[in-house]
Structures are given as C-alpha cells and as structure tokens.
Amino acid sequence: MDPSPRGSVQRYGAVLALIVVTVAVVLVAQRTLHLPGWLNPFAETTKDRSGPALLESIRDLSRYEAAGGDFQVIVDLEKDSKYLPSAIRGTRTLFVGSGSVNAYVDFSKLNSGAVRVSEDRKTATIVLPHAQLDRASLDPKASYAVSTSRGLTNRLGDALSGNPNNQQQLYVLAAQKIQDAAARSGLQAHADRNTRSMLVNMLGALGFTSVTVQVGAVR
Known part of the structure; x- marks a missing residue:
C-alpha cells in the first residue's frame, strides 16, 4: 500500500468514483426496470405535518x-x-x-x-x-x-x-x-x-x- 498523501487521495477518489457509479446504476435500474422505490437513494417521501382543522363558526342554513x-x-x-x-x-x-x-x-x-x-x-x-x-x-x-x-x-x-x-x-x-x-x-x-x-x-x-x-x- 502507498502510505503517502498522494496514495490516500487516490484511494478516496476511487471510493468516491465507486459511490457515484453505484448511484448511477441504481438510478438507471430504477427508471428502466421499475425497481421498488426503496432502492432509490434519492426517492422522495411525502409527510403531512398539518395540524387539525379548527372550527371557526357555525351558521344555520335556511x-x-x-x-x-x-x-x-x-x-x-x-x-x-x-x-x-x-x-x-x-x-x-x-x-x-x-x-x-x-x-x-x-x-x-x-x-x-x-x-x-x-x-x-x-x-x-x-x-x-x-x-x-x-x-x-x-x-x-x-x-x-x-x-x-x-x-x-x-x-x-x-x-x-x-x-x-x-x-x-x-x-x-x-x-x-x-x-x-x-x-x-x-x-x-x-x-x-x-x-x-x-x-x-x-x-x-x-x-x-x-x-x-x-x-x-x-x-
């Protein structure tokens, strides 16, 4: 192994490149093969954090x-x-x-x-x-x-x-x-x-x- 700073940078670069390639493969598979959403690290989720509706008034209808x-x-x-x-x-x-x-x-x-x-x-x-x-x-x-x-x-x-x-x-x-x-x-x-x-x-x-x-x- 190369203990020099240059070797460390190369290793980190290789790891980063591997992560990018993995993400790209997952995204392509998600679009072409219609894989489940949990395989997509960038999939969006929706959460409704709204509070309950408040009754402001009651009126009689005639x-x-x-x-x-x-x-x-x-x-x-x-x-x-x-x-x-x-x-x-x-x-x-x-x-x-x-x-x-x-x-x-x-x-x-x-x-x-x-x-x-x-x-x-x-x-x-x-x-x-x-x-x-x-x-x-x-x-x-x-x-x-x-x-x-x-x-x-x-x-x-x-x-x-x-x-x-x-x-x-x-x-x-x-x-x-x-x-x-x-x-x-x-x-x-x-x-x-x-x-x-x-x-x-x-x-x-x-x-x-x-x-x-x-x-x-x-x-």
Missing part, C-alpha cells in the same frame, strides 16, 4: 338547494409588453377550468304573509322569491393548464420567484366565466320549477288538496 350545474371553460390568457416582442417579455396560457354553480331559494326572506293556509287546511298558497345563484366553485382536481408559453424575462423571473406556478388569476377568470355562463343557462328558472314541485308534493303528502306556489312575488 335555503333549499334546488338545482346545480356543472360547467367547463377554456381560459386563453395572454399578457404582452407594449414595446417588447413576446419572445422577450410576454406569457400566454391555455387553462381548462371545471366547476359547478348551485341555485337555491332563500327561505329566510319569507315574510309572515308568505304562507297562507285555509281554515280547513286543504288549500295552501306560498309566495317565494326567485332562486339565486351561489358563487361558482372550481374543482382544483379537474382544472389545469394545457399549455404555457413565456418570454425570456418571464422565465428568468419565474426561476427567481418563490412561486413560479402561480395560477390564481387563471382560477379567478375561470370562476367568473363559469358564473356568467350559469346566469345565462336557465339554471335559476330550473331551480324555481324544482322548488315549486317540491312544495306541491310535500304539502300534498300532508293532506293539502290545492297548493299554489307563486314564485318571484317577494320583494
């Missing part, structure tokens, strides 16, 4: 969910610089947003004269407000970016920022477009019909022979 609609929208968002070409500064993203909107009738707005019942309890008249649309709810699992093109300065900025994949604006735009689509879809009218049918059937089961439901008369 509305009837009468209908719901599922929507999908494609957002094509492009941002350009006024004086620079898009290859230098600019972004364009195609984003698929999937979400739902519920239509409901708020029974808390009924006044004392909204329900009128005859003395023989055979006839009932109910005055209801029109159904309202809830806020659009986007499904994060079904919403995704299809493609993204970025200029040179945008790519550099994303690399230096702490959140290069911020898609908040895309989610906001998708939710607004779904909300607008729900308002044009006839979902509220469908909810009005469902609410009227529910009340007629329910009161009919209670023995009422004549049930009149007036929708939209409450102001």
